[in-house]
Amino acid sequence: MGKQPHVLAIPLPAQGHVGPLLKLATKIAEHGVKVTFVNTEFIEAKIMASMPEISAIGGSLIEFVSVPDGLEHGDIERDFEKSRNIMKKVMPGKLKELIEKINQVSDDQQISCVIGDVNAQWGLEVAQKLGIPSAAFVTYGPAILALQFHITKLIDDGVIDADGTALKDGLISISEGNLPWKFDEFPWMVRGQGKIQKIIFESSIEVVECVKMSNWVLSNSVYELDASSCDLVPNILPIGSLLASNNSRFLAGSFRPEDSSCLSWLDEKPIGSVVYVALGSSTILNQAQFDELAIGLESSGQSFLWVVRPDILWGPVAIFPDGFKKRIAGRGKIVEWAPQEKVLAHSSVACFVSHCGWNSTLEGLTMGVPFLCWPFFVDQYQNSRYICEAWKIGFELTRDDHGIVTRHEIQAKITKLFNEESIKGNALKLKEKATNSLAEGGSSYKNFQRFIAEIKFS
Template sequence: MGRQPHVLVIPLPLQGHVAPLMKLSHKIVDHGIKVTFVNTEFIHAKVTASMAVKGEEKNPIRLVSIPDGLEPGDDRNDALKLTQSMLKVMSVHLKDLIEKINQSNDDDQISCIIADTTVGWALEVAEKMGIKRAALFPAGPGTLAFQLRITKFIEDGIIDIKGNPIINNLIWLSKEIPAWSSTELPWSCPGDSKMQNVLFEYCTFRVNHFKLCNWLLCNSFYELDPPACDLIPGIIPVGPLLLGNQLGSHAGSFWPQDSTCLTWLDKQPVGSVIYVAFGSLTTFSQQQFDELALGLELISQPFLWVVRSDITDGPLAEFLHVFRTRINDRGMIVEWVPQEKVLDHPSIACFLSHCGWNSTLEGISMGVPFLCWPYFADQFHNKSYICDAWKIGLGLIPDENGFITRHEIKTKIETLLSNYVIKTNALKLKEMAKKSVTEVGSSFNNFESFIEQIKH
């Protein structure tokens, strides 16, 4: 009997990256493989605090942490500062952690490292230490195929060496894949050039790190986007990575999840609730936030709205107090929810979303139509897939001042809810997603084969 494999998993310290890697870890643990999950100290504290609120039973995954190099009071929303600090210190701490684990017990040796593709330095550490390496790309295969062609786009004069478009044209990878607008690239960050530079650097570094991994996993399923998957050598789609019914398992949430919304949803008519959630990073100006609230107020349907405390820089508590009184019991506003359970609830009618990849996959898996309001990076192109390729949603269109108005929100929701074709397409995709992860499905087979290879 050989020693039990021991996998070390390391994500980028952002909610949208920790969640899929945590879900993957739960799947790996179910196959009798030991998993140690490495967060930064700052994120580790958040995750363990939100688990304590939930009254989590003993976690089958061992959670450990290493420093990110910043001081406790530093602003971790400063992407440039955080990235530079992580690059400088985290690889050394990771190496020390692995050595410590390997020395502590002969049966505990790390046999494989699974790293988020945005923390390629972890793959470098693993390679130097002679440990097997897998990378998980947490976004869609279309985005990955696009990033793999960055060098070619620069050579062809489509973008410059900083990722800025040279010509304002549509960029096509193939006629089957929706085109990218030159102002909405996977690293586009409207109004924030510093963040855009950080994102572009991530994308360019990432390409070199792919060469270091033995396996390239992707949180998607082949049937969702065959043309993009076919453009990526060696891609292994293992998604959708969902918690499903794994009771007690925790998706590494940074905030305590408010499950009271599920009881509220139980009281609403089937297919009546507008679910509104913009992920962990989207922020709004006060004016745009007010417009969204007024749009929800104009609709005669019940709504569940996730409002993080940092979603706008305005006086949020005061605004929400007044707004709640106006809408009475028709809407529920919470800070964070168990999103898979919400989307799977029979009372949900549609999902007003920023189109982050995790939200996109979860909505697809639950068969929910989308109303798209992308914020940055790959979200613009996810919207193109949702509206143009899969035809499971509609996009919100800004007015001449760049605002999404209350009337646009009201009109689009009404149009979406009466669109039978979109609803039917959403249910078809749900079946396809379900099939891919059940026995003999494409993602199921890919994952089983990956597990077998790790074990040997």
């Protein structure tokens, strides 16, 4: 009997990164591979508080450990530069200590593979230094990764400068067959935040090096959704969509308690009648935009489920327009956080007003739900363009000259989407494509089985 394979999974400590890696870790564990999941102490406390069942369900599949990250509470959410610098300094040593401690326990339980978030470079670098095989886990779409692989060429060709700023207007294509990029919508572009843009751009360059040093590149995507981008990334293994709803024992990894009362509320609504609004875990609105969204939903005449985080505004708690909650009683449901996959899978949900983060994008299209796209930063603009232009499963909400999505725009686009049968049809076709990839013999199924076989018998 050989040594039991033992995977150490290391996410970037952020909601959109911990969740998909935890789903992957659970899937791996269910194939008989021992998994140790590493969170920072701050993130682990959040997950355990919001998901008490994680100890009972996860404990039988995955061992959870935490390490100190050197951060004060809130740093990771509010001070990107500070958190990145501290973690790059602190985490490698802590991870090395953890791996050495685990390896000392038993020769048969030693770490045989590290799966590290491609944006948490320290994990993959530690694995390389210790001579442990590693897999880079990519939580965003293959189009972004393909672009990152072309950064050096774009600089050499005079398309962008050394800080990632486009040197020409218009559309920029990295390869024939790929959806071109708008010059001001590269994922590292942060308007008015030059320092942050520089950090994200440098991280994009580091991603390429991490991918090159890894034995596997695991992508939470579906090959058929963007085959041309996948073909530009060496050794990529699209294994998505990674969904908790595929298995009752999968863990969503939510940082916030999910309000399941919205599911029984949805049960009472007609099929295809509800607008679901969720703008992610980090999108921030101002009060004026919040008011426009509220009135736009109200004036649409449709039932709606709206996720309103306590921190959806900078500073003060969001204030609803006068009389709003009374007027929409029965027709509108407001929750602080929702079990999103279950909501999107519900037959009463007709469309998804989304920020177009990659996790939300994958979840929506895998459930066959049309989109109203409201991107804010990083990869969300290009994801929105895939939704609207490449896949044709949604419409974009257009901002006015002041950067506001008005109530009239919201009302008009909801009405348009409810009456657009071609969008609904395309969404169902894409759902079938994504679902088939996960079924036995599908592309994601075969890629995952290949990875499991290789870590078991390598």
